[in-house]
Amino acid sequence: MPTPFTYINAAMSIDGKISTRQRCQVRISGDVDFERMDELRASSDAVMVGIGTVLADDPSLTVKSDEKRAKRLAKGLDENPVRIVVDSKARIPTDADILRKGAGKIIIAVSESAAFDRVESLRKKAMVIMTGGDQVDLPELLSVLDEMGIKSLMVEGGAGLNWGLVKNGLVEEIYSFIGNLIIGGSNAPTLIDGDGFDEADMPTCSLISAEKMEDGVLLKWKLKNS
Ligand SMILES: NC(=O)c1ccc[n+]([C@@H]2O[C@H](COP(=O)([O-])OP(=O)(O)OC[C@H]3O[C@@H](n4cnc5c(N)ncnc54)[C@H](O)[C@@H]3O)[C@@H](O)[C@H]2O)c1
Numbered sequence: 372m373p374t375p376f377t378y379i380n381a382a383m384s385i386d387g388k389i390s391t392r393q394r395c396q397v398r399i400s401g402d403v404d405f406e407r408m409d410e411l412r413a414s415s416d417a418v419m420v421g422i423g424t425v426l427a428d429d430p431s432l433t434v435k436s437d438e439k440r441a442k443r444l445a446k447g448l449d450e451n452p453v454r455i456v457v458d459s460k461a462r463i464p465t466d467a468d469i470l471r472k473g474a475g476k477i478i479i480a481v482s483e484s485a486a487f488d489r490v491e492s493l494r495k496k497a498m499v500i501m502t503g504g505d506q507v508d509l510p511e512l513l514s515v516l517d518e519m520g521i522k523s524l525m526v527e528g529g530a531g532l533n534w535g536l537v538k539n540g541l542v543e544e545i546y547s548f549i550g551n552l553i554i555g556g557s558n559a560p561t562l563i564d565g566d567g568f569d570e571a572d573m574p575t576c577s578l579i580s581a582e583k584m585e586d587g588v589l590l591k592w593k594l595k596n597s
């Protein structure tokens with residue numbers, strides 16, 4: 372089944388954490404990285420996050436630069452990419468920034484385990500795609516997105532969604548900015564959490580580039596998915 376070109380973009384600490392043990396947002400990267408992230412958003416058909424990220428960070432996932440939004444409009448695109456939340460149980464608050472801020476299509480991906488009334492109230496604010504029994508079926512979801520014309524998909528975390536996508540062999544590239552701080556804590560989320568791989572199943576990557584950026588480094592990896 373065809374799926375979009377899917378890549379993860381994240382910022383992590385020296386010790387691989389993407390936020391604190393309390394799951395509080397931490398400023399890991401500086402303005403240069405946020406500008407790069409905005410460029411990626413503007414050049415992608417869609418941007419996706421997990422519900423954990425919405426509940427922790429309340430992102431809007433909009434393109435921040437007026438110039439980049441104008442460029443998208445000039446190309447006949449919406450000013451923002453399609454914004455997608457993977458939210459198996461339809462837990463997203465109706466006043467989440469993603470539902471309130473910015474123009475363009477919003478998709479909430481739920482599973483059959485989501486409460487009917489939650490799903491119905493979300494339908495008033497966003498398009499709802501239902502896949503999977505207890506959890507969203509990520510391969511099926513990505514295939515539906517591809518059929519809808521979404522050919523490039525930027526994933527902005529968090530740790531659980533990143534795991535689900537990598538485990539299913541759906542991620543082609545990972546861009547991680549490593550900032551100059553140490554967060555620590557065995558319960559702080561890392562770039563990829565979940566159950567973890569057995570050694571025989573660990574995906575390997577080839578390094579696309581390593582670039583010094585501010586007081587950190589931007590690593591770009593290509594996964595060798597079988
Ligand atoms: N530094 C960064 O670049 C960055 C970016 C995004 C998020 N974060 C941090 O990550 C943390 C959130 O990560 P998280 O792991 O708690 O939440 P998450 O955003 O990864 O969402 C996880 C949720 O996705 C849902 N899900 C549905 N179907 C799934 C499937 N098939 N596989 C996996 N998940 C599925 C589940 O409900 C799961 O609880 C926050 O602390 C946030 O600040 C950091």
Ligand SMILES: Nc1nc(=O)c(N)c(NC[C@H](O)[C@H](O)[C@H](O)COP(=O)(O)O)[nH]1
Nearest residue numbers: 382397398399400408428430431432433
């Ligand atoms: N590149 C990057 N550097 C960081 O230091 C950091 N903490 C994030 N974290 C990503 C996170 O998901 C943010 O919450 C969204 O980038 C916010 O998105 P909005 O501006 O609300 O659209 N990302």
